[in-house]
Amino acid sequence: FPYGHVASLLHSVYQFFPRSLSPSLPGPLSLPLLGNMLELAHDHLPSHLTSLARRYGNIYRLKCGNTTMVVLNSGDIIREALVKKWSDFAGRPHSYTGDVVSGGGRSISLGDYSEEWRAHRRLAHNALQRCSQKSLHWVIQKQALHLRQVLLDYNGRAADLSEDFTVAASNIITTLAFGKEYEKSSAELQRLHGCLNEIVSLWGSPWISALDCFPLLRVGQAPSKTSEEDIAITSALLNGLGKPQDTTQGVVLTDTHVHMATVDLLIGGTETTAAWLSWTVAFLLHRPEVQYRVYDELCSVLDGRYPQYSDRHRLPVLCAVISEVLRLRPVAPLAVPHRAIRDSSIAGYFIPKNTVIIPNLFGAHHDPAVWTDPYSFKPERFLEGGGASTRALLPFGGGARLCLGEAVAKMELFLFTAYLLRDFQFVPAESQTSLPDLIGVASVVLKAKAYSVIALPRPGP
Numbered sequence: 001f002p003y004g005h006v007a008s009l010l011h012s013v014y015q016f017f018p019r020s021l022s023p024s025l026p027g028p029l030s031l032p033l034l035g036n037m038l039e040l041a042h043d044h045l046p047s048h049l050t051s052l053a054r055r056y057g058n059i060y061r062l063k064c065g066n067t068t069m070v071v072l073n074s075g076d077i078i079r080e081a082l083v084k085k086w087s088d089f090a091g092r093p094h095s096y097t098g099d100v101v102s103g104g105g106r107s108i109s110l111g112d113y114s115e116e117w118r119a120h121r122r123l124a125h126n127a128l129q130r131c132s133q134k135s136l137h138w139v140i141q142k143q144a145l146h147l148r149q150v151l152l153d154y155n156g157r158a159a160d161l162s163e164d165f166t167v168a169a170s171n172i173i174t175t176l177a178f179g180k181e182y183e184k185s186s187a188e189l190q191r192l193h194g195c196l197n198e199i200v201s202l203w204g205s206p207w208i209s210a211l212d213c214f215p216l217l218r219v220g221q222a223p224s225k226t227s228e229e230d231i232a233i234t235s236a237l238l239n240g241l242g243k244p245q246d247t248t249q250g251v252v253l254t255d256t257h258v259h260m261a262t263v264d265l266l267i268g269g270t271e272t273t274a275a276w277l278s279w280t281v282a283f284l285l286h287r288p289e290v291q292y293r294v295y296d297e298l299c300s301v302l303d304g305r306y307p308q309y310s311d312r313h314r315l316p317v318l319c320a321v322i323s324e325v326l327r328l329r330p331v332a333p334l335a336v337p338h339r340a341i342r343d344s345s346i347a348g349y350f351i352p353k354n355t356v357i358i359p360n361l362f363g364a365h366h367d368p369a370v371w372t373d374p375y376s377f378k379p380e381r382f383l384e385g386g387g388a389s390t391r392a393l394l395p396f397g398g399g400a401r402l403c404l405g406e407a408v409a410k411m412e413l414f415l416f417t418a419y420l421l422r423d424f425q426f427v428p429a430e431s432q433t434s435l436p437d438l439i440g441v442a443s444v445v446l447k448a449k450a451y452s453v454i455a456l457p458r459p460g461p
């Protein structure tokens with residue numbers, strides 16, 4: 001019997017109709033016209049998508065207008081798509097809003113995968129690496145000491161520190177990008193942050209997501225107040241950077257690319273780091289004994305001096321706190337949506353070209369199959385014998401779209417936390433009856449709700 005022929009016949013059938021042979025993706029009932037729009041309008045989208053995973057499994061689909069979205073909710077599945085099959089899923093969805101805020105798709109974070117995009121990302125990556133090798137440690141230490149002075153100036157009064165954290169994070173990027181730092185109250189900084197906030201809120205607004213899914217709604221809705229004029233502030237500052245030329249594969253990068261790369265770094269590197277710092281202080285207010293353990297470790301290991309990044313291997317408790325906050329509150333909880341640039345598959349399901357992929361990092365970090373007691377703040381899980389591994393964390397995504405600022409962010413989180421916890425004890429504001437809320441507000445960035453805290457200076461060494 002010609003088994004070989006049957007096998008090759010089956011193979012051709014499979015090649016021809018891969019859809020019909022692979023199981024169809026589970027997902028909630030999709031309403032006529034609206035699809036699953038209501039699921040996406042949820043208050044805390046990452047935690048809602050995580051609860052849907054408990055019902056439909058770690059990979060499911062949602063419909064939004066003509067777009068099919070596939071939500072990935074476990075570390076293994078996210079790694080399969082973003083790392084193992086990176087070349088199938090490195091695209092970004094073409095989006096109306098994305099085009100408005102990214103100079104026609106010419107930003108790194110929102111630009112689609114292409115030779116031009118690769119050259120652009122490489123340019124920014126190399127520039128960031130060069131600056132980092134030369135001065136990143138020094139730049140972060142300077143901002144950490146500045147933040148220390150700001151906290152001392154509160155003189156034991158309760159204060160909401162979120163803006164101070166934002167200023168510290170943005171000063172690191174502006175120093176790296178164009179050698180300037182700004183005072184909290186300066187008009188230039190207010191303008192810069194106003195501009196960044198508008199871009200970020202435009203990304204995150206559910207109304208704008210609707211514009212992306214239903215093109216007909218766009219008539220008369222051009223959000224003209226962002227784009228060129230607002231971005232002009234960074235554009236003016238950018239002139240100091242010089243003109244890069246990258247002619248590999250015939251790609252020529254222009255001033256617009258330099259401009260957009262700086263916007264990318266500012267947007268990617270400001271609210272994320274600041275939100276992470278607010279979460280850390282919030283969790284430590286709930287667990288004062290953990291705060292004391294870190295302080296104790298810093299005192300005994302460093303013998304009074306300020307830490308260097310190279311000290312991290314000798315400060316396991318501090319590193320465990322950093323990892324646990326990144327796990328519980330990945331500040332980019334749904335990463336940035338990816339797009340399938342060709343037909344492919346994930347976890348055995350056929351994924352057609354142009355499907356939008358949502359890596360639910362928040363869901364992966366709360367997967368009960370991987371994390372014991374996933375909703376509890378337990379830094380000790382990352383200490384020796386605690387049973388958890390940082391390799392299971394994905395706060396920066398992975399593959400071709402891995403966070404461009406991962407190395408910068410890791411050094412910032414370490415040095416800021418070490419400096420702050422060496423010099424201050426954070427205690428709840430007296431006027432507050434309860435501790436900070438730990439659920440937060442989820443948009444593109446997952447932020448803690450505003451809270452006040454008292455930073456009490458620790459006795460000197």
Ligand code: HEM
Pocket residue numbers: 082108109110121173264265266268269270272273276330331332334335336337359395396397398400401402403404405406408409
């Ligand atoms: C992208 C996380 C800090 C610049 C991303 C993504 C995540 C992420 C999850 C999306 C990856 C994907 O699409 O799969 C974080 C976290 C941070 C942080 C948790 C801090 C705690 C920073 C910093 C910078 C930065 C400090 C800049 C210095 C960027 C850029 C992208 C990005 C430019 C777009 C990359 C691309 O599309 O190729 N980040 N980030 N991020 N991040 Fe970060």
